[in-house]
Amino acid sequence: MLTRTRMLAVLLSGLCWTQGAWAQGSPTGPAVVATIKPLQFIAQAILDGEGSVSALIEGSDSPHHFNLSPNDRLRIEQADVLLWIDPKFEVYLAALFADTAASESSLMVTASAISGLTLHRYPDGELDPHLWLSQGNALLIAQALTEQLACIYPDKAPHFRAGLDQFRSGIDKQAQALQRRFSNQHVADYLVYHDAYRYFEHDYGLTHSASLVADPDIQPGMREVLELRETISASSPACILLEPDASPALVNTMVQNDAVKRITIDLLGNSLESSANAYRQLIDHVATGFLSCLNI
Incomplete structure (x- = not known):
């Protein structure tokens, strides 16, 4: 069983998980399921046409209150990587994501647990979950995702790393332009x-x-x-x-x-x-x- 401690260690150390269902990946290519669209956008930049990336929450749905459909559950079960903020933001998914990851069918990437992220907290000590609004955080999420996808699909690793390089370059240029506008x-x-x-x-x-x-x-x-x-x-x-x-x-x-x-x-x-x-x-x-x- 892949415990939460093991999942976190794999993610933060940059090691590959090479046992069970992740060793060979799917013949149809990578499948990443994100909870919200900002995380989907980050993943899309890395995959860039390889495999599939989808978001569970779209339109007017709220990350705080959401009912999973049978199709949503199937997507979660078939995903190589599950990408979310953390259990307190997507409360409705905490038990299901943990069960899916424990079954060794998917790797769960918890964005708020990635080493090096800038995290802000409210006066009551609770984490501000809107961490995707930091471009630096987005880049760190992209890096963590790239390494895990490269572990699962080593033959596609150059493609993922090229996507990461392009993502980094685009963010750097955008941040510099915005700094000039706001300074x-x-x-x-x-x-x-x-x-x-x-x-x-x-x-x-x-x-x-x-x-x-x-x-x-x-x-x-x-x-x-x-x-x-x-x-x-x-x-x-x-x-x-x-x-x-x-x-x-x-x-x-x-x-x-x-x-x-x-x-x-x-x-x-x-x-x-x-x-x-x-x-x-x-x-x-x-x-x-x-x-x-x-x-x-």
């Missing part, structure tokens, strides 16, 4: 719907003044709403960054100044088609939202 600018005060942008903000020296909700799945109480509305009114923010599932009624209650711009950012990239360039497109989308919000 030495007077940044206006802005709000966020919920505190999900720490990784991107950290990379580019940005800080929001307040978030409307601590948890997008839990509506704040009336006292909290009134206190925050007063704070927002006093700060005169230039804009607020929303998400596709933000509650319009709650936003209207808290932000009563019509002059405050409202910019919607899709952090999961659900409107993007998966491709080798999709991760950079997602970061461009996030950056464009900030730039538009802040008039940079």
Whole structure:
């Protein structure tokens, strides 16, 4: 049995798992199943036409609440690699992923456990799971995935490593361009719907003044709403960054100044088609939202 300790050791040491079902791989090529589209985009850049990459959560589905279909379960069982954030983010998958990995039919790559990642935490100590918004983190995830795929399919290792090199080059160029856009600018005060942008903000020296909700799945109480509305009114923010599932009624209650711009950012990239360039497109989308919000 491949225990959690063994799975983590394999991933963090860069060793190959060479027993059981992974020794030869599938004749149809690599199969990677990611939980969310940002992870799918990273994997797609590495495979780049070899095998298949799919995401379990698409469209308006939430990573926090999701019902698996029989087809989803079949994809998980047949995957070479299962790629997710961690058990606290995709709670609904924790038991199934652990059982699948323990059966030695799939390798489970837990992104938050990869060595070297920059991880941010909320004031209560909980991990901010939106770690894909750091381009440096995305590269480390891509590196870990590349090495594991190269172990399973050694004949395709040059292809995977070429994909990684291209991914790294694209991220480096994009990060340099964004640093120029965000540096030495007077940044206006802005709000966020919920505190999900720490990784991107950290990379580019940005800080929001307040978030409307601590948890997008839990509506704040009336006292909290009134206190925050007063704070927002006093700060005169230039804009607020929303998400596709933000509650319009709650936003209207808290932000009563019509002059405050409202910019919607899709952090999961659900409107993007998966491709080798999709991760950079997602970061461009996030950056464009900030730039538009802040008039940079």
